[in-house]
Amino acid sequence: MIRVLVAGSSAVVRSVLKEIILKTAKLEWVGEAASYGALKDGLSQQNPDIVISDKNLFDSERPSTLSDYSHTTQVPAIIYYTPDAKPYFTPQNIKFVEMPEFINFSTSKISEYAEYLEQLIMDVKCSVVFGNHPSALNSSLNEDGSVSQALQVVSKNYKGRKFKAVLVGVSTGGPGALLEFLKGIGKNFPLPIIITQHIDSFFDKNLITWLGSESTIPVHLAENNVRPLPGHVYFAPSDVHITFVAYPENTFNIILNHDAPVNFLRPSVDKMFESAARVLGADCIAVVLTGMGADGAKECLHLKQIGAYTITQDKASSVIYGMPKAAYEMGGSCEVLPLNQIPQRLWSLV
Template identity: 40%
Template sequence: MRVGIVNDLRIVAEMLRRTVAETEGFSVAWVAYDGEHAEMLHRADPADIVLMDLVMPGMDGADTTAKIMSIKPCAILVVTATVTGNRELVFRAMGNGALDAVTTPDLKDAASVAEFRRKLISVSRLVGQKKNGPPAKPTAPVHAPPISHRHGKVPVIGIGASTGGPQALATILRRLPAGFPAAIVIVQHLDCQFVPGLQRWLSQECALPIHLAKENEPVREGHVYLAETRDHLIISRGVDGYPHLHYTTEPEDSPYRPSADVFLNSLAALRHTDCVGVLLTGMGRDGAEGLLALRRNGAPTFAQDQASSVVFGMPRAALDMGAVEEHSSLSAIADGILRFVQGIAKKPKATL
């Protein structure tokens, strides 16, 4: 796997070069010391993965990410000394196409280097799956019956997102009013150490309260829950009759942690609950099978359109599988979710 390195500090760039070169299966494609140089090098010799600094003279890392993604999309991993201090830049870079972020490794700290390599290998698995994995087998569209009103206290909107997801999520959530009559559960591909920052950032962007999902937490209408750990988030009905959130390590070999497929499949298995599935921009194909399971159960399913996606991989995989009822812009997805929950409110209450 060929890696490009962008960092204005030559000592850090050299440290990253050595770490990559000493990691089995990786080689250094090029090293750039500013955004303009990175743009030129990637145009001439596209890398599979780019390690992106954030604070640089001239173009910052967020703008450089946008340039590189416009030349030839690739997996971009933000490498920064401080995530909390650069929170706005981190999420702007992710909105422009960065896949994830990691703290700059310290060669004197074995745990720090191990975590960096773990993240690099994790990103490479997504790239390898995209390049070498079999394409999704096209299937005939699923002509699902209209969803009927089911006995369930809390409608649930399940959303999966990856590359470019933070900005896409903010765009949808901004259009949903306070007191929104459904729970929203989000699985965003993001290292767990950065999820609290995403929670704070999204809280500033919309009227709905944003929570980090806790083990065995019941979901409530008008609240948004973010998968918080490296384990997979699932949903099931508790003894109180309400849907509850749980974490599971299975499947352990999934390249996506947390996985949108795992959550959406658990949502499809949640009987007597009105639900919606949404798949947003992202590299790979995570979420497509879970979205198909929801559609086969009669739930409305939405996927972001190519024009507004930073990377069209996940929505395209869902389209190829016939899992998508509506293929839409972000504003249209938000409007479709609103129409669905308004339709539930107008239906008579069902009884067991």
């Protein structure tokens, strides 16, 4: 359970947030504070894992209070702001979110927002303290990294295929899932692994550093016109699409692309898969892991149709079964697997 302290200048907002948190499965409401002084007391007395507050609570104290908070505590926070008070800085341990109209929330809206808030908190928490990511609760990996279940036999159409890359799309719950995924892959994997993860700009370098330190695979923030190396992992930078360009001798390079967002997303999994379909064709493996929404679903189907091998994570091992579900229900999945079996399948394919 993630312990949540609610602090806010509005009693109505605090009350609605408490009701929302009490409807979640992974969040625990530990108390509330109506002022910055009460918040500081709550931090020491309640020992929360995360704070939810509003920008006005900090601004009413003095203009620099929010900056002081971000520099004097390691407890991450979600800070709501009104449109007329949009923040212009992004400290590492704070996630700014526009304030919804909590006062108008119906019972059904509260339940709907409870799921969203739970995933938002999990993402913020894992972005600041990656090693404590709640997705570990859903993992079915053995402690030694082994897999107890046997995989089904792959169709003979994929036997002996000279795959060129593994492409991974992931969003909510990604950091914890990716760590388990990369630990399962291990050293000396014969293909490059290229990942599009939806993550804020001030977290992407932290994520890469953390994954590189916790796994045995070299992990990089992708650079423009780089030829990816086997056994290395390349992440799409924040707010930049990853695409590809073909080169002679059956190779390809990563191209960083600043085209418009696709369905409000940049980087976009669909954009990466679409480019892979043009450049790599059937000679790639596409994996869709945990995440909200449907990014990657349409182009995952396209890749499957042209002969690529596509894998979607199953519901039980997903932090949120959105992206993999959309790809599966659209018909884009060659195989549905729990997280712990995906690395084993990739090794069997290559």
